[in-house]
Amino acid sequence: MIRQRVLDVPATARTLGSIARHKAEKNGDKIYLRFGKREISYRAFHEITNRLARGLQQLGVEAGQHVAFMMDNKPEQLLLYFAIGKMGAVSIPVNSAAKGDLFAYYLNQSDSVVLILDAGLIERYQAIEEQCPNITKVILLNEAGGAVDLSIGKDLRAEVYDYQALLDAPADDLPDDLARISDFAIMMYTSGTTGPSKGNMVPHGRLIGGAIDHVEIFGYQPDDVLYTCLPLFHGNALNTSAIPAFLADATFVLSPRFSASRFWDEIRENGVTAFSLLGAMVNFLWAQPESPRDKDNKVRLCMMVPVPDFAREFEKRYGVKVTSVYALSDYGFITFLSPAHPPAKWKSAGLPATGMTISIRDDEDNPLPPGVPGEICARCDVPWITSLGYYKMPEATVEANRNQWFHTGDRGYLDEDGYLYFVDRKKDAIRRRGENISSYEVEQIVLGHAAVEDAAAYAVRSEMSEDEVMVSVTLKHGATLDPADLIRYCAKNMAYFMVPRYVEILPELPRTMTEKVEKYKLKESAQARLNEIWDREAAGIVVNRHTN
Template identity: 30%
Template structure:
């Protein structure tokens, strides 16, 4: 029986939900390696002691079911054990993006109202002075440096009894974590991510990645991102090993990949583009990536990536609000995000909530036959909840089109499109083409007012360090790769982009003034 057929039945059986599954897995005497952290191999028994110690300390601190614990840590065994302890204790995990600083960090910590903020030495300087570790944040959250903490002693100085692994019963609709997602404008929204959603996300990740017993999944993603978080349960559903590294490193990737004997790579944030830009000799001749799964490979890059990296590409689409996954490309059609997963119904709708014809762009709207797939709401944000959830459906704000075969193609955010000479142009599609240029690290396309009517396309370009290209030459390179109405008119070099915590360009900070831009129409 395939996972396609049995996923809903497994999900609907409560004894397989997150906390019971994790509890049973950690109590197992199975010797298989669950976590391999840069060569440190950990079985369930090895992890169990650390998880139990964290649980005992959290209980001694007086935390109760439903209390929120913010965590700002780099990838490590200790970080993973702490997450497991939070989940098993019925607490709510609030992952904090380690790249956050200033007002972005302050906003999430104030908005989520945690009881504790757990961090390590690397991030302690961010809270010096009145908000020093051992002190309290505004809102009365206690700050704990895990590097300094003796887990045998509570913050009050009381001895903490030796821990035993425990399991606080939770309902499937209870909140497991608050995951803050950042758009290009506005404050981040806290997705209320339930126990059921995490179980669905992990099962879906196993299906999307085609994970089987004996596989070894490379986990480089920050655990504050659903891309990494959804992998933490994998070893308790299938006998696989998570090969965890501190962070993605282009210079060390191939040595880490081969030493760990990895089989599966999740691509996120342009990871495959980065690997493709490495010198040819950076990749050992016998190295290959058997399976790469994720989102963002353009049709033009599809075959070159497969040829050079030796991988099967499993492109998908999803968002945190819908338990991470909604579609999967299983046919290998270049550039396609595939078709809906079996428990997902996906519609492409116009501004009047009517289905668009084949080939036309429409907003992706998702519903599910599997109860609990969609978020119950955004934390303390009823307006955003009402906008996203309507009549049992999730309005994603993303645009796609469908071809005559029924395969879907992602276009971009509904708010990130332009109208050029009667045509709708996706900024994402334009940017993906320029991402293929060997001298370009990143670009941002935006619509600016046209003297004739509608809009022209203005492209900001950040070149790779030490590289550049003449604008006219760049236009000629791009001309055969874009429709005429997709070709930018204005070009501007930029030294750095302001990015959101999830590494999206904050386009609202880019000036629409074309006065000093290069204008291809003026040549």
């Protein structure tokens, strides 16, 4: 493994709480977090998270309990991760686009007892409160800052509090023994394919250990500025930018959301030296008109997942170095493509992470030789640097870890030098604009429509070479259905990014002898005649985060 910086992190500083205290003592008033005009130093970050943790304790929240929060990108989200971790509780980040049955599922499956959310999202919770009896406290955050008018929650069964009031608690340190490196710190949901989304139990050790790997392999220095516009309720923003910047004694810049037209201006304005891009984000930036200012930036490293064919041209155009990783919310970081790796390996996902072993296996779990694609499997001999399993899903945990290997559900191959090359996903998941979408969840919600008898959701490729959601449905006898009506139904009951773009009504779905839908047949047929299929964008129906 190629190392570019060796971190001196005490063995006692391997939890979110202990690392916050360690970095506050080391870096003091140096700016850690920047969000627009807001700046928070390392010392202030530690003190604020102490206050939040103690404020939650004063409300009766205890170690081991699960605290959900749902909000758009803002410093409070990152502060809550650390505060909840400090008190030995578990963070449940909820996608801010979730609504209806999906929102209720996250809260119930995670056993959350407290919900913290942007005040502007309260109607989302009011609509499902009767489905969520375990939520006893709702804490509202004023998106514009300042106090919240708590009367907006007067009709809730749960007790309602103001987030700002939590900050009145003392700022003194919490006891060290509330959290250990092996303790469950964060639940990250991943898309289900043969069932509902699974909650990945992420220990403190994985959060800190993965960040140490990032800093050492990519050589992040105290004068670096790491940037993300990806949502903090996803693992990428947290684990490739926010926490690595913290471990590197660097500055972390958080943006509300991705904008291709504003992206490079933000990079220049903040003096960014490293950032991460997912999926079609790269395509959108590449499609922007060339400008004399393209190389007018301080960026050293640009992480792309996956690495596109035009990565070399991207490097030349913007004057950056492309890096990559192969990682899963279900497990952790498996490989890193370092800037020091041979140029000939630029299309790979790099070499195994610390303590990681990779094996490519066939459908019978037999190992395959270099160059032959199969399922990517991994195992690690470093304690607590991978996920602990799926919450309340022991069978799925055992299945994923069969024969002492974690099975990723992805296909790839190793070359003769041990570099990993990603080929495709075995999992029946859809990835749209950086969002992982469970086809199962789309199907379950579509099946709730009164006219629908059966449904199959799957990915088709769009103009930007990324996944778009398509659904094929059959109708109940005598029923009729306008595709636009189905879209409106979906928009009310699922996150906006899950809402299908393409809808096709069929007399029947192709099935195997065991009654499983043959989605590959649907996909092949649809892809070949996509311009003939009903398309909500062509129909002029707009679905976004503001759609009611």
